[in-house]
Every structure is written in structure tokens, then in C-alpha cells.
Amino acid sequence: MADIDALMKKYFVQPDDTVPPSEPLPLTFGGCRVTPLIDGTTYFDDLKAQLATVGLGTPSENANQFIYIAGWHLHLMGGKILPAPGSSGTYLPTVELEKPFSLDGPAAAARMIDLLKAKARAGVDVRILGWVSFALMADNFVQTKAVKHGLGWIRDINIATLASIQELRTEPALAEKAWVNILTHPAGAAHTKLVLVGSGGGAVGYTGGLDFVGDRHGSQPHPAQQWHDVQAKVEGPAVQAMHDYFRDMWNEVRGRAVKPLRLAFTNLDSHTPGSLPLAARTLPTTPVGRHHVQSLRTLPQFNFKSFNQLPPNDKISFAPAGLFEVRSAWMKAIKAADRYIYVEDQSFWSIELMGRLRDAIKAKPDLKVLLVVGVADPTDPAYPPYGLVALTQGLLKGLTPAQRAQVSMFSRDVIVHSKTTLVDDHWAIVGSANFARRSLYTDIEHSVAVLDEDDTLVRQYRVGLWSDAFRLPPADQQKIADIDKALNVWNASWGTPGSGVTLPSGVTPVVLPTSEKTLTGKEQERYDLFADVDSRTAWGACSS
Incomplete structure (x- = not known):
């Protein structure tokens, strides 16, 4: 048995390592079990089994169960992506992306979007927070500018997510529970791939690099060019922090003004104002393992120059200095x-x-x-x-x-x-x-x-x-x-x-370089404005 106190002092963030308010002491939990799920097939199989445990009772029994998803790229519908008028090009997907996403594998018949609808109809509290850039997807002019500056790939990802949200809303039980995460920095993203599945008896959280996209079904041994990724399955007390993070984001979006987002020839509202907030929930704290977990977040600051072609955003109320x-x-x-x-x-x-x-x-x-x-x-x-x-x-x-x-x-x-x-x-x-x-x-x-x-x-x-x-x-x-x-x-x-x-x-x-690389002025501008933004600095996307 290891000296866990010594390990925590050596490797985990301690009070002396913090710089509040932006770098507080992360929430730390014992009694957990973390299972690294290597590659998409492993993760999707595990998630499918977990989803199968909820929604099996009466609507009143199922009402205490939940499925919460916060994703960066939701390509649940599959098919070609058709950009809005005024922008250029189309996104031609690979074979794996032509069909709707399924946990069973590329182009499998059991669509995840149907699974989510069915769970919601059964009374499970299903909520989706998909990221779409409010700055790039607001209207055709901005989309055209984005394509001009090489950001058409973000537009394509966002259109796939908007199409998924639009389809989820056709299910009455999801009409007010499939939202767009609009809390981001104008040049940032809601990059989390967070999934929570639970009931009154407990909950499981997943976090990692895997989106619900058709080409993510990697498995060992990998053929060349296949996807390799990791998702962590978290059980025990640390899931509370993951749940509360989703809840904080959901309720923050709820309090914001609606942003209309362009999808083909229509606008799709970011969320439903006036809906009930997501209530606090106390999850069981019974130890399930011997792992200790620090739940870690990044949230941006919002500092802007006086003029921007992309619109600014408001501070996040539960993290005004960022995290x-x-x-x-x-x-x-x-x-x-x-x-x-x-x-x-x-x-x-x-x-x-x-x-x-x-x-x-x-x-x-x-x-x-x-x-x-x-x-x-x-x-x-x-x-x-x-x-x-x-x-x-x-x-x-x-x-x-x-x-x-x-x-x-x-x-x-x-x-x-x-x-x-x-x-x-x-x-x-x-x-x-x-x-x-x-x-x-x-x-x-x-x-x-x-x-x-x-x-x-x-x-x-x-x-x-x-x-x-x-x-x-x-x-x-x-x-x-x-x-x-x-x-x-x-x-x-x-x-x-x-x-x-x-x-x-x-x-x-990889042969390590021997001479120092520096960026040209144009490369540095793109790096600071779009590619690898630092929210602590005054930001302004003023390029023509």
C-alpha cells in the first residue's frame, strides 16, 4: 500500500500551489474508482451499457434519472454538411461520417439520437449542451469572414452540432433540453466531452477526448490512420463535481439572452429562456474504490480591446476571473x-x-x-x-x-x-x-x-x-x-x-530541431487571435 498522503502532497495541487481566484484549490475526492477507457470502441461500449441501466421503469421512477452531455462536436445526424448562404464550400464526410452516429460502430443501425429521444420519452432527464461558436455562426457575414480567415472547419463542426440539436428538439421531451453552450470566449470553444449518467442510487461520469462522431470508433490493433483516444470513467464521490460543473454551465446559459444561430436558411435559438433551472442534486458519497481524484476545470476570462469584428461575451458569473x-x-x-x-x-x-x-x-x-x-x-x-x-x-x-x-x-x-x-x-x-x-x-x-x-x-x-x-x-x-x-x-x-x-x-x-523557430508577424497574429488564444490578454479580432 502506498503512502497516499505523501503522494497527494507531492503530485496533487495543494493550498500553497494556488493563486486565487483564477487558480483555486481543485476539488479533491477519495473513495473513487477511475477507469481509463482506451479508444473509442471501449468507451462507447461502456457508455452503451451504462445508458441501458436508466429509463427502464415508469415515467415517475425514471424522473430521478439523468443523462447529461456537454460536447464539442456532435455529429449525431451524419451526412453532408451544407453551409449557410454567403459562405463557401461544403464538408464532404468520410464513409464513417455519412451515416448517423451509433455507439455500436460506424454506420450501425442503432442511432444514438434515437436512443436519447427514447430515454427522454421514458421520463429520464436528458440534457444536451453542444458547443457552437456564437461569434462565427451568428449570420452569413461573419461566417464568410470566418471562412476567409481559415476557420471554415469550425463552421463545419458547428453546423453538424446545430443539425443534431435541431433534430433532438423534434422530440417533445427534449424541446427545451437541447441547448447550445454560448458561454465561450469569442475565439474559444466549449471543448469538454463530459457525459453523466445516473439515478438516485448513484452516477457515473465520463471525461476525455472522445466526441460523438462517426470516425471515433478506434480499437486495438489500430490500422494506420485510425482514431486513438482516451476517456476516463469516474465513479464515486468525484462525480458530484462533474455533475455540478454541468449544472453550473446549464444554469448560466439559461440566464443569458438568446443568441440566434444560422443553420442553412433558418435561425436556431441557442436555448429556451424562462425554463426551470437545473436543480441541485446530492449524489451518494459511498466509497467505491481507492482512487483519489482532483476535478479540474478551465474557464476563460473576458478581456477585450475597444473594437472587434467578432462580438465579445460576458463574464461567467460563477467564475468571473476564469478558472x-x-x-x-x-x-x-x-x-x-x-x-x-x-x-x-x-x-x-x-x-x-x-x-x-x-x-x-x-x-x-x-x-x-x-x-x-x-x-x-x-x-x-x-x-x-x-x-x-x-x-x-x-x-x-x-x-x-x-x-x-x-x-x-x-x-x-x-x-x-x-x-x-x-x-x-x-x-x-x-x-x-x-x-x-x-x-x-x-x-x-x-x-x-x-x-x-x-x-x-x-x-x-x-x-x-x-x-x-x-x-x-x-x-x-x-x-x-x-x-x-x-x-x-x-x-x-x-x-x-x-x-x-x-x-x-x-x-x-521525431528528430528534435537544433535551431530555434520564431513566428512571422502574420503567424503570430493568427496564433494570438485564433489558434491558441490567451484569455488573460486584451483580445480583438480586427484583421480585415
């Missing part, structure tokens, strides 16, 4: 690392976080830093130079050759969309927040950090993640249980040989 809890957690754990830091992400853009990794390397000569990326996410714009800037100005700047040898970076031949970091086989974080500035300060995010009283969870999670990368069948996965042998698989100069495991051809080393 940067994800940042606090990452900074604390990276500084605490002794043996290794493993980061799997799609956007290594944060110079600040990369600089924290550099400081840790300089302080601890035995520390190893391992970064893993994948091929480009097809829903993202063309890969910009921001990752190279963060690498050279943040991580590598000033390192000696010996210190550079403490860093290895690899690219997989799959779409690495997971947002997860592991430290020392003790601490891990899973959530929606990327290793990027906007996830620290601007987008609406949620992640969970976890420690284990038995100190086995993170090692088991690492074995699962690295077995996915190494293409190891279950019978061979214990070959990398020892961290020194496992590190040696990644880098022959690290750790101890003898695992018998070698890197597959789909995992290739």
Missing part, C-alpha cells in the same frame, strides 16, 4: 516528476508547459521526457508551426547535449487525439484539455487527475497505453510492466534492456 485548474495540476505534477513524464497529445503548442518540462529536466538528470503525437486530425486545419516554436523556445532552449538526451519524441501512424499525461507511474491526467495555451486559459475544459492508494492504477494505465503503441497482445503486455524495461523500448539508451519488445514500424522517432 485555470488544469494548468495548476499540470504545473505541479511536472515539477514533481522524478523518473519519467509521458505526454500523449495532438497539440504540443504551449511554450509555458514546454518550459516547465525543460525546468524539470535541468533539475533532475535522471528524468526522462517522452512525447507522442500522431498523424493530423482531419477536422483540424493544416498543421501550423506552433508546435515547433513550443519545442524550440520552450522545451529545448538552453539544454545541453546530455539534457537533450533526456527527451524523446515519437509519431504514430494513427490520429493521436488523446489528452493525457503520466508521471512516475503514480499520477495521471485524462480529459479534454490539450497541451496548448488555449486549454490552460481560454477554452472550456474538464480533466481529472488521479492517484491510487494501492499505487497500481497508473502503471496499469501506462501498460495499456504503451501496449497500444507497441501493438502488444494481452499475453505480452506484462513485458513492459517494469518501467525501466519499458523506457528502453522507446530509447535504447534509457532504462534496462531485456523486455523482448521492439518499436513497430508505425511508431517513428
